[in-house]
Amino acid sequence: MSDILKKRKSPIPVNTNRAKRLFLEKHGTTSQKTQFPAFEWIRGERSSVRILLKSLNPKIRNDTGIHGIVDHRSGNVLLISQTACYVFSYTYSPGIDEPPTVVFPLPNDSDAINTQYRPLASFVPAGASTGDTGLLIVLPVSGRIGYWNTIASAAAQYLVRPKGFEAKLALTKNEYCLSLTVAGRCSFVVATNLNRFFLIQVTDATGHPSLSVHLFSGTSEWMTKCLKSLHLLSPKYCAKFLYLKTHEQRHAQESILYAADETGLIDLYDFHPTHPRLIAQMDLRTLFLKTLKEGGASTHDFMVHDLAPVPNKLRRIMVLTSWQKKQHRHYVLYTCDFLDTTKPKIIYIYSLSSYTSTHMEEPKLYIPKPGCFAFCVFEGAAVMLDMQSSASGLNWLHEDPIYIKKNEYGRVIASGSEDIIVDESSGKVLRNPACLLVVQGSGVLRFEANKSSRILDLKNLLKNKIEQAVFYGYLPGVPLDFSLKHYKHLLNGDNGTILLAIGNEIMGSTSSYLPSILPSISHHLGLRVQYLTNLIHYALSMGESADSTTVISIRTMAEKCYAAKSVWMSVDARYTSYSQSLVLSRILLRMTESNDSANATREWFIGHVNEIENLITQAHDYCVDSASRVQEDPFLVLNVILEANEIILAIQASATSFREKMTNLLHIQSSPDGKVEPWTSTRNILSILSKQFELTQSALTQYQHGSVFTDIELQNDKRVELSSALSNMNVQLVALTQVCFDAFSERIAWYKVKGAEFNEEEKSIQEIFHVNRKFWIQTLIDIGKEDSTLRIAEKNLDYRSLVELCFQFHKNSSDFKLEERLSLYIQKFGKDFAFVLYDYCVEKGMLKELLDEKTSHSEYLSEYFAKTDFNVIAWIYDLHQEQYLSAAHRLIALASQKDVSLHKKKVDLCLGKLCYLSEPNTAPLETEMVQIEQNLDFIDIQNYVLKQMKPILRKMKHQGKKRLLIEATIDHVCDNKPIPAIAKQVMQRVLRRLLSNEPVTAIEMIDYLTFSLYRTRIEREEQLDYYLALRLLSYTQLSKATHDFFERTIWRRAMLQDYWPRILDLRNKTDAAIEADIQSSALYQTLELCVVNDLFETRRVHLLQPREWVFKGTAQEVESFYPLALYGNAEEVVKTLNRETANLEKVLDRTQFDEWFQSICASIRLG
Secondary structure: OOHHHOOOOOOOOOOOOOOOOOOOEEEOOOOOOOOOOOEEEEEOOOEEEEEEEOOOOHHHHHOOOOEEEEEOOOOEEEEEOOOEEEEEEOOOOOOOOOOOEEEEEOOOOOOOOOOOOOOEEEEEOOOOOOOOOEEEEEOOOOOEEEEEOOHHHHHOOOOOOOOEEEEEOOOOOOOOEEEEEEOOOOEEEEEEOOOOEEEEEEEOOOOOEEEEEEEEEOOOHHHHHHHHHOOOOOOOOOOOEEEEEEEEEOOEEEEEEEEEOOOOEEEEEEOOOOOOEEEEEEEOHHHHHHHHHHOOOOOOOOEEEEEEEOOOOOOEEEEEEEEEEOOEEEEEEEEEEOOOOOOOEEEEEEEEEEEEEOOOOOOEEEOOOOOOEEEEEOOOEEEEEEOOEEOOEEOOOEEEEEEEOOOOOOOEEEEEEEOOEEOOOOOOEEEOOEEEEEEOOOEEEEEEEOOOOOOOOHHHHHHHHHHHHHHHOOOOOOOEOOOHHHHHHHOOOOHHHHHHHHHHHHHOOOOOOOOOOOOOHHHHHHHHHHHHHHHHHHHHHOHHHOOHHHHHHHHHHHHHHHHHHHHHHHHHHHOOOHHHOOOHHHHHHHHHOOOOHHHHHHHHHHHOHHHHHHHHHHHHHHHHHHHOOOOOOHHHHHHHHHHHHHHHHHHHHHHHHHHHHHHHHHOOOOOOOOOOOOHHHOHHHHHHHHHHHHHHHHHHHHHHHOOOOOOOOOOOOHHHHHHHHHHHHHHHHHHHHHHHHHHHHHHHHHHHHHOHHHHHHHHHHHHHHHHHHHHHHHHHHHOOOHHHHHHHHHHOOOHHHHHHHHHHHOOOOOHHHHHHHHHHHHHHHOHHHHHHHHHHHHHOOOHHHHHOHHHHOOOOHHHHHOOOOOHHHHHHHHHHOOOHHHHHHHHHHHHOOOOOOHHHHHHHHHHHHHHHHHOOOOHHHHHHHHHHHHHHHHHHHHHHHHHHHHHHHHHHHHOOOOOOHHHHHHHHHOOOOOOOHHHHHHHHHHHHHHHOOOOOOHHHHHHHHHHHHHOOOOOOOOOOHHHHHHHHHHHOOOOHHHHHHHHHHHHHHHHHOOOHHHHOOOOOOOHHHHHHHHHOOHHHHHHHHHHHOOOOOOOOOOOOOHHHHOOOOOHHHHHHHOOHHHHOOHHHHHHHHHHHHHHHHHHHHHOOHHHHHHHHHHHHHHO
16 A cells, blocks of 8 residues: 555644645544534525535635535535545534534645646445445546545544555546546546546455546557547547436336536446446537527537436436626526437427526536426526426426625535435425535535425515515525525516515514514514514615605504504503503404403404504593593593503604614605605594693693592502602603604605695694694693703704793893803704794894894804895895805895896896905905806897897887887898798897896897898998807807807808808909908908907807808707707707808808908908
């Protein structure tokens, strides 16, 4: 025997040549296999996931390139990497930190480490030579083999004499071992990349442990070298996937060894340990690719990944393949029949829809007995396929995936399968078929198939996945990923309905995932609250797939469960026995129509929590009914009121508290569209809360005055009991006030969200709140709870009550105390309180005091005046305070308002300019001054246009055309010639606004000025229209595309104003005549004015070349330049622009305008 397996004194050898030695290292000790109840991570209708081990050895978690197998017969896991081999049992209790692990450090396989080929390892089945499981390791590059007949003997290598065996495969140069498969109890087959198969026997003829190697397929070492030298050995085929299957046939066994490579080449061997025989060689790649093409899929980068024989089917296998599409690999399963090896058949094809990968993986395929389910295992997922047969043949009923969390919990590094186990006597299924998954960062999982005849549609399937996420996805340490990204293909328009259905099942305790019986009602309610909170988290993660109404509805369910828990805990804490309850036990009997109070209580808290608002109504009604008996039994009525208040306060306060918690934690605000009515502030609830407060206040008054007692009743300890009860009632009144404030504020806020259609209801509730609020606050003041009134108002941010209380508490004190209190609140709450204070002053007619700096109490007064229309007087206040800059801003804001006349706008702008000039430091205000000057300039341009048109308007009036004055004026200035409809509409609209003293938009004014080319009967000394249009364009805030469009339009229309073929016709013209014609043109005058006024120098206007003046846009582009509300159909605008462009191009093509334009520009610059 080689010295590789010699006895060692230390588990870590010193100065050992790792390239020549194979040794073992042990961590912990193995013990007898123990069965235990596994914890569930998922429990579904068709599958479940159980945790077998919660964690692994730290070395496994930190190792790289690790892979392995799971042996369900022995309950062991075998993992191997480039440096070590790990063995542990997954059948230990999951309560321990990690299982005992045997570690086998591996030597380097060669001098040049090649990580492409990983070491191979397998368990030797028990009974091969001993009754225990053995271990076989094959190093792929060197071909060295190590075998131990028991794992225990391997673990004890350094304590006793070695009991291992070693051999070596006769590998040629560049030959590597690819796969190792169990070929029987004592036999193993190793496949190499040169398509050679080695048979390894771990026993001799007598059944004793030994190790022998035989080549049973392929060529000898000598022949391989010869064929390779002659280039006759094809390296393409290498059997990477091996599977041995024994079939019962004619009272005999047929053992078939399937060998396949990644391309689709498959060999079938009639396997016998002494003389294996090749049955057939088949190339299924053509068939695979043909079916893919027929299905419309891509055949790019097609690859075979794994194969598995179908149990109970003779010569039938399933092949797992993949193909590339863009950045993802898609997986397809083929079911192949080899009964006739000359004509292999593909009898079924199935494409996985639940998993794709972004990189190359090595997935595994398992079909455990009885063959009704298949499992595909990937690095980050496992997919169960239901293959149950129906009358029509093979029927794929269901595809159920699970996903592993990435980064945090690692990946699947090993897997295996478990066959079904049935009790032969009773026929009861003891264990369903399953797939075992070893996750590197979290432990071992069991993915079990549950036989179910019900077919789930997409809606129920999505519901099932959401339920799993809600009940299991938020458990601590769960390695499974329930993210919505994996189930987007299941989403539909009923997502909200599904979420609400799950929520109702949880709230009503009808969900199959809830425990059926819990000894504690409080615990059961707490679980429902937690699961509903999880459902809210998941609904929020769905984004737009779950609307806000659905989220708010689920939150309402959680609020009700939380409120029910608070009710139960408050009553449970008050009484030692539930039968002592005076209110809750009786009203629950009435609500459930039960005869047993204990059963009624459990029944209601388990299944009727959704009716908890009725509990408030019933508690109040019971108080009212009991009040009639106050003279008969006053202490009974007192206790009834106290318990009813506790029930109402527990429901309202806990629901509000839970809602605030959800708002802070998950940022869930009230329903943005108001579709979900807040159940704690319905009109009925508001009425009951107000009446309950009045009833409690009235009872407190009567009991304090003693009008309901006789002297006999108040003797001895009754006085102590009464004092304690009245003290509790005082506290309850404070809490009722807080609850009433919360409910009314919530209702008013909901009406505001609902919109204008509920303005009347909002106004009505506000009036009721305004009246009741004074009564509630006065009641607390009467019982000596002034501090509580202020605290409640502060908590609810009820600034109006705070202001009123301040003036009420300090009405007889000095103004200093009042100012001190108000200043304190202004510092605490800021401008919100200050604005309410100012509103109060305005309401009470305290305007003089408001404008007085001594009584205004805040620097927020200026900001307050900025609200609504207060700028009209606020700028005067700013001038009085010598805040010229603020006054200027207010005046500018007034001038910027819509529907302001040109005259008032100009006055406001001039006053604003004066305020800016009055500011001591005007240097930083240059921008504001420029804006004012630009606005004044725009007003001057409008006045210029109006002044230009007024003589013609008066002339039309004298001619009796008052009714159609604008239309007649436009026809007159256009000499009654036809003009574009757009031009006519713009002229009419601008003139109508100017005559009404209304401002005109900049775009309309630019168009009006440039449509000057159609106005022929206006007396002008010079052509200013196009220059004014450019000047207006230079400071109008437009996008670059819009600015460029209007700039080209202005230059084009300025040129078209004159007939340039006549101007450029130099025949029989003197220089003076030519110069006069050019200088009188609109284009020349516009250019000259731009140069004189530095529009080109400041780059506010660009000097474009004539060829750049053309319009080449579309109607869609024009829509982005013009407001369609004013210009209507964009097609009409485009027609006008195209007609102008055609006239421009005609001039450019028939004249030498381009050269003349350069000369004109040069002469203007030189001049």
